[in-house]
Amino acid sequence: MQNLTALSLKTEQGKLQVLDQTLLPHRQQWLNCATVAEMVGMIKKLQLRGAPAIGIGACLLLAVRAEQGVSREQLRQDAEILRAARPTAVNLMNNIDSMLKALSEPDYANAAVACAEALFFEDVALCQQMAGHGAALVQPDEQLLTHCNTGGLATAGVGTALGVINLAHQQGKNIRLWVDETRPLLQGGRLTAWECQQLGIPYQLICDNMAAMLMARGQVDRIFVGADRIAANGDFANKVGTYSLAVLAQYHQVPFYVVAPHTTVDLNCPDGSVIPIEQRDGNEVRGVSGGFGQSIWAPEDAPVFNPAFDVTPASLVTGWVLDTGVYSKADIASGVLKQFA
Template sequence: MKNLSALSLKTHQGELYVLDQTLLPHQQQWLHCTTVTQMVTLIQRLQLRGAPAIGIGASLLLAYRATQGDSQAQLQKDAEILRAARPTAVNLMNNLDSMLEAIQHTDFVSATVACAEALFAEDVALCQLMAEHGAALVQPNEQLLTHCNTGGLATAGVGTALGVINLAHQQGKNIRLWVDETRPLLQGGRLTAWECQQLGIPYQLICDNMAAMLMARGQVDRIFVGSDRIAANGDFANKVGTYSLAVLAHYHQVPFYVVAPHTTVDLACADGSVIPIEQRNADEVRGVSGAFGQTLWAPEEAPVFNPAFDVTPANLVTGWVLDTGVYSQQDIAAGVLQQLFG
């Protein structure tokens, strides 16, 4: 396997390493990943996260296992175990489908390695295309807002929504960025803020419930978010709290864009009502955990509702920024997703 390098994934001399995102921003620790069980744990603990990165990480792990002598039958079984690791992120399913095709080849070891490497390279290219399409929407001196983490930590390339924002920054558009901390996992506060500092993007961190005030004051010109799955009608699932932002943006007439690669489109989902929503550990709402340990602020037995994602309906979206272009509500209603990816 080639030596590959991304912000959260890398291969070196045929071995796979994952950056532990739960330790960011204060510690950077690379974990050597060698087994399917380990990869599932990394994904479920959010040590590896971001829809594209999850799919690519799982694919690279299968390729590694093939080079270690696993049989076709074992690799097929492992692919199904990996598929169940995160039910909402469709990139994982799409990438594993590609890997399963490679596993059928007579020379399945070479085929799986080539497929995983191709998926990595594809995501790098898709991220760059999304960045170019999205950055063209940004006007000089705009104040942007984003939710959760959609940068290089979540992909093999420059990211989705944050990739757009970073390219606009590199183009000298003098942007400023509001970063939602993103409850309950604080992935905006821990990860997006860290990436912005690395990239030199001027930003300010806010609590999620401050976004409405900023919009009312005219301090948000445009919103970019990512997605874990886009349904055929344009509804999309993203980190919980995205739907609230879309409602606020609609009321305040702030343009609201979802940025995602075509690998996030799931034509088998007619609309957002059939997108599976992952429910997570109650302690993520009762308190917070990280490199510093765990702190509980709620009663230990407090009942908790903790969906990882919510669904934003298409009628609240200004535009879909994909690697193939930017699409309006009229485009989506006319079936452009089916025409492009059906």
């Protein structure tokens, strides 16, 4: 396998390494990933996160193991274990399906390596295409807002929503960005803020519950978020808190865009009600933990409801920014997403 490098993934001399995102922004530590159990653990702990990055990371591991001589049957079993690691992120399922096809080839090891490399480079290209389409929507001097982390840490390329924002910044549009902290795991505060500093994007970090006030004051011109799965009718699942932003955006008449590659579209989901929503450990809400340590502020046995994602209905979306273009509500209603069958 050739050496590949992304912000959160890299392969060197036939070995896979993952940047531990739970230690950011204060520590950058690369972890070796050689087994399926290690990959599943990294995904569940969110050491590796972001729908595209999860799918690509899982496939790179399968390719590394194929190159090491692991049997076809074992790799198929590995693939099914990896598929179940993050139920909401459809990119993982789609990428695993591609790898399973490769594993059916007579020379399955070389086919698996070629497939994983192709998926990596495909995502890089898709990110560039999304960035171009989305940045064209941004006007000079606009104040933008985003939620969670959708940059290079979440993909093999420049990112989805943050890729759009970064390109608008590179184009000299004099933008400013409001970054939601993104409770309960603070991906905005820990990760997006870190990426913005690396990229030189002017930003301010806000608590999630401050977005409404900013919109009411006219200090948000446009919102860009990512997606982990888009249903056939345009409903989409994204990090919990996205739905709230969409409701606020409609009330305040702020354009609201979802940015994702076409590989995030799941035509097997007719609408958002059938998208599986991952429930996570209650300790994530009772307190906070990361490279800075751990703090618990709630009673240790406090009952917790902790969905990792929520579903935003298509009726609240201004436009869907995919690698193939920008689509309106009318486009979605006409069934434009069926082209990705």
